[in-house]
């Protein structure tokens with residue numbers, strides 16, 4: 458077969474296989490499936506707050522002669538994998554956090570020299586393969602370097618540490634100035650992010666059935682629930698009136714309006730890098746656009762109301778929810794069959810995704826239903842409607858239930874806006890803030 462006759466379908470399958478092999482190291486899904494990608498907003502790094510004494514000395518930005526040299530980072534594709542790369546670059550992050558930035562924002566940081574990729578034209582397959590190779594190289598470098606992760610990422614670390622910043626600003630300092638703060642153990646992902654095997658599950662065995670049976674018996678009737686799947690199949694419920702049309706419109710307008718935080722292409726996941734972070738990949742498996750709701754967006758009154766309702770309806774506190782993911786599917790956009798469960802989360806301190814709470818924010822003229830092929834179920838988008846389903850088994854709520862794999866069918870006409878809530882067994886937000894959620 459000539460290279461030019463290589464079928465697009467085969468390319469997609471190849472990407473799916475590559476991504477699948479890397480990310481599904483715990484429990485194998487069929488290789489034709491892609492797991493949902495988190496790509497959660499990266500916590501805004503706190504710039505170290507220089508103490509008055511050191512500011513007065515005017516030395517903060519002066520590189521110290523004793524500052525450790527930066528290590529060379531592994532080869533990565535010449536693309537930005539986050540919409541925020543440009544802003545981070547402007548804020549000096551390429552220098553503060555070169556490992557992360559080079560891996561995720563090579564284009565903005567201008568650190569593509571050793572890579573052969575043209576970001577604009579790199580195919581999804583090349584991007585996924587390169588991300589995989591970069592992760593392998595980074596992991597190997599980390600092992601070979603024997604504690605290569607234990608370093609200062611900013612030249613001023615020794616100075617900041619001397620002025621007490623390790624205690625004043627630990628979130629930034631203990632990770633980025635690990636050497637100067639003597640926090641190497643903490644900076645080490647495998648130690649910092651150790652899951653507590655005895656942590657109480659937010660959703661213990663049997664709790665999924667309990668919740669859905671209560672809903673079936675009339676709890677939450679204010680949201681007009683309909684149980685659409687029940688044992689022996691996994692549970693699923695549709696709430697026909699979960700939020701008002703006004704709230705839905707408000708959230709869409711918050712999502713679309715905020716300057717500099719526009720929707721960007723949704724991503725898939727390509728395994729873990731050497732910091733234990735999930736590697737985002739672009740893929741033809743998923744063509745929607747995403748906008749993470751963090752920072753001020755979380756505080757918008759309609760968003761707060763929605764977050765409270767989701768916590769109240771599921772009985773799982775907001776801390777365990779990922780930041781809401783706002784999605785926009787325009788004509789012909791889709792997301793092929795996938796599970797929201799990310800195997801790598803299982804042994805992270807946040808634990809696996811237990812529930813998905815999916816809220817439709819617009820009426821779609823045609824197409825765009827959410828279908829669950831194994832349940833023979835499909836849900837039509839409708840403004841204010843929501844669907845709740847588990848991604849884990851009721852009897853083993855840390856293990857994937859593959860039967861709730863689902864598809865976002867192509868929008869045929871109109872625009873589909875929706876919000877995804879992914880709800881974990883343990884605290885997601887606190888673990889995300891210290892870089893422990895992938």
Ligand SMILES: *[C@@H]1O[C@H](CO)[C@@H](O)[C@H](O)[C@H]1NC(C)=O
Nearest residue numbers: 650651652653654655656657
């Ligand atoms: C978990 O609980 C077991 C039994 O109570 C105990 O022996 C063990 O030390 C605990 N582990 C941690 C990490 O707390």
Ligand SMILES: *[C@@H]1O[C@H](CO)[C@@H](O)[C@H](O)[C@H]1NC(C)=O
Nearest residue numbers: 751752753754755756757761
């Ligand atoms: C959200 O609002 C609360 C109180 O209204 C405030 O304490 C908090 O700092 C705000 N958070 C953000 C991210 O704006």
Ligand SMILES: *[C@@H]1O[C@H](CO)[C@@H](O)[C@H](O)[C@H]1NC(C)=O
Nearest residue numbers: 824825826827828835866867
């Ligand atoms: C859901 O969408 C798919 C693809 O457009 C379509 O084939 C299917 O009939 C729809 N389901 C229902 C119940 O309308």
